[in-house]
Amino acid sequence: MTDRITTAQISCGVTRTTEATHKIITNNIHLSAMYSGQIEGVGPRYCPSIEDKIVRFGERDGHQIFLEPEGIDDPAVYPNGISTSLPADVQEAFIRTIPGLENVAILQPGYAIEYDHVDPRELTPALELKKLSGLFLAGQINGTTGYEEAAAQGLVAGLNAARCAAQQEPHHFSRSDSYIGVMIDDLTSRGVTEPYRMFTSRAEYRLSLRADNADLRLTPIGISLGIVGQQRSDRFSSYCEDLDQGRRVLQSLQVTPNEAARHGIKLNQDGQRRSAYELLAYPEQSTTSLQALWPELVSVRPRVQKALETEALYAVYMHRQTADIQATQRDEARVIPPNFIFDHLPGLSNELKLKLAAVRPANLAQAAKVDGMTPAALALLLALIRKHGAIERAERVS
Numbered sequence: 072m073t074d075r076i077t078t079a080q081i082s083c084g085v086t087r088t089t090e091a092t093h094k095i096i097t098n099n100i101h102l103s104a105m106y107s108g109q110i111e112g113v114g115p116r117y118c119p120s121i122e123d124k125i126v127r128f129g130e131r132d133g134h135q136i137f138l139e140p141e142g143i144d145d146p147a148v149y150p151n152g153i154s155t156s157l158p159a160d161v162q163e164a165f166i167r168t169i170p171g172l173e174n175v176a177i178l179q180p181g182y183a184i185e186y187d188h189v190d191p192r193e194l195t196p197a198l199e200l201k202k203l204s205g206l207f208l209a210g211q212i213n214g215t216t217g218y219e220e221a222a223a224q225g226l227v228a229g230l231n232a233a234r235c236a237a238q239q240e241p242h243h244f245s246r247s248d249s250y251i252g253v254m255i256d257d258l259t260s261r262g263v264t265e266p267y268r269m270f271t272s273r274a275e276y277r278l279s280l281r282a283d284n285a286d287l288r289l290t291p292i293g294i295s296l297g298i299v300g301q302q303r304s305d306r307f308s309s310y311c312e313d314l315d316q317g318r319r320v321l322q323s324l325q326v327t328p329n330e331a332a333r334h335g336i337k338l339n340q341d342g343q344r345r346s347a348y349e350l351l352a353y354p355e356q357s358t359t360s361l362q363a364l365w366p367e368l369v370s371v372r373p374r375v376q377k378a379l380e381t382e383a384l385y386a387v388y389m390h391r392q393t394a395d396i397q398a399t400q401r402d403e404a405r406v407i408p409p410n411f412i413f414d415h416l417p418g419l420s421n422e423l424k425l426k427l428a429a430v431r432p433a434n435l436a437q438a439a440k441v442d443g444m445t446p447a448a449l450a451l452l453l454a455l456i457r458k459h460g461a462i463e464r465a466e467r468v469s
Contacts (some may be wrong), residue, residue: 072303080226084138084171088153091123091168093132095161100126104156104183112184115266120183121153136169147178156183162212188214191258196433197231197241198224198255207232213258216266220424223251223269230298233251242296243433245403246290247276247396260430260437276396278388287311310374317375321348321358324365334364351383402436407456418451427452 094420098463103122104110119127124134136152148174159180167173191213198213207319209224231241244252253274258267269314270278280288290307293299299307324347328338331345336356338345347365350356358376362368371379413419413427432438435456439449 072306079138079143081143083140084148086132086136086138086169086171088121088165089133089168089170092165095165095168096122096157098127099157099161102158102161110156115268117268118154118216118444120275121155122157138171148175153181155181157181184213188212188263189263190214192260192262192430194259195241196243196255196259197235198228199231199235199241201431205232205235207235211266214263214267215254215258215269217268220254220267220269223254227251227255230296234296242292243403246274247279247399247403248292250274250280253280254435260432260440276392276399278385278392281381281385283378287314299345312392313372313375314378317371317379318348318382320367320371321351321379322346324368326350326364331364336364348379348383348386351380352386354384364423393399399436402439403434405435405453405456407432407434407452411456416452416455419448423448 074340100106101124103120105120105122121134121159125129128134136150139149139151141147141149150166150169153166153169157165159177162180163177165176166177189200189208189212194208194213195201198207198209200208207228209228212223213224215221215224228245234241244255246252246256250269250271254267254269257273271280274280286307289305290299294304294307321405325337325344327344328340328342331338331350336350336353347358347361347368350361351358357380358368358371368376409431413424416424416427419427420443423441426441426443427438430437430441432441433447435453438444438452
């Protein structure tokens with residue numbers, strides 16, 4: 072919905088700790104809550120305190136600090152990179168050894184927190200507690216860290232709490248359509264041993280989970296759930312129509328290698344005609360460069376041009392990935408009933424029955440991740456799920 076940024080932008084500053092900074096911190100390390108034994112919890116792996124940085128990376132002569140303005144009309148600055156649990160007087164001393172901060176006033180000293188969390192494997196993919204229906208949890212209580220992670224869970228928990236109150240079925244996000252789905256599946260199927268942070272590397276289908284196509288992946292889901300307003304829905308429909316039209320134009324325009332060569336585009340001399348859409352997969356080509364061949368491309372809107380250029384670039388890889396995505400979606404759709412009794416499954420080892428009963432996977436995709444699960448055991452479980460579903464349907468009919 073944002074066409075351009077109109078809010079005034081303020082630059083961040085950047086500075087570094089110094090040897091003097093490190094000396095003050097080292098001399099007072101025993102006063103840090105993290106190092107004195109007052110706090111025993113494991114902190115976020117990728118967001119260490121300044122004490123951690125100095126202890127773990129002692130060979131470094133400085134650590135970068137981003138000076139982030141708190142607001143347009145707010146003189147406060149957040150120094151990102153020196154989180155600490157040292158006493159306030161030690162913070163007052165070491166902050167002034169950092170270039171640019173010699174005369175600052177500390178408005179809020181740094182502090183450490185230690186929080187408890189539930190085992191997220193006790194939650195359904197809707198973020199509802201398995202043992203207490205109607206109660207939904209989101210954020211750090213589920214073992215995560217980070218603003219985006221908490222916000223994403225809040226959306227899912229709030230959506231499903233509303234659906235529960237309206238006596239509607241919960242919505243489960245898929246690993247194949249969103250990072251929200253990846254995060255929730257990781258949490259509810261694997262649990263956590265340290266504060267969870269969402270990284271692109273956690274997603275096996277990250278080529279399709281891109282920022283440029285997030286609206287194409289998720290807005291239709293939002294519309295089907297009734298949580299997208301009319302203005303956004305209309306604008307999305309219009310964008311999809313423009314995208315389809317632009318794609319059709321690009322796919323209809325074709326050129327031979329010889330014709331392309333006359334316009335400075337080098338292709339394999341194989342006699343094969345290629346569409347403008349296929350040419351966009353070449354890193355050096357864009358809708359702008361192809362206008363020399365096809366002037367009519369100037370009519371394609373800039374936002375649509377950019378989207379189709381990205382889509383075409385990834386198209387060959389996405390074609391290979393499609394079958395894997397469809398297989399994952401099929402397994403996620405094979406729901407294991409909440410009342411399914413794993414103890415009575417014939418053909419499975421007692422160890423695997425115990426693990427399944429403890430984890431209580433929500434679907435076949437989650438069951439596949441249970442430690443010790445084999446393809447043979449998974450096939451047996453699928454057969455029994457189908458049988459269980461057939462029995463339930465027969466009972467409803469009778």
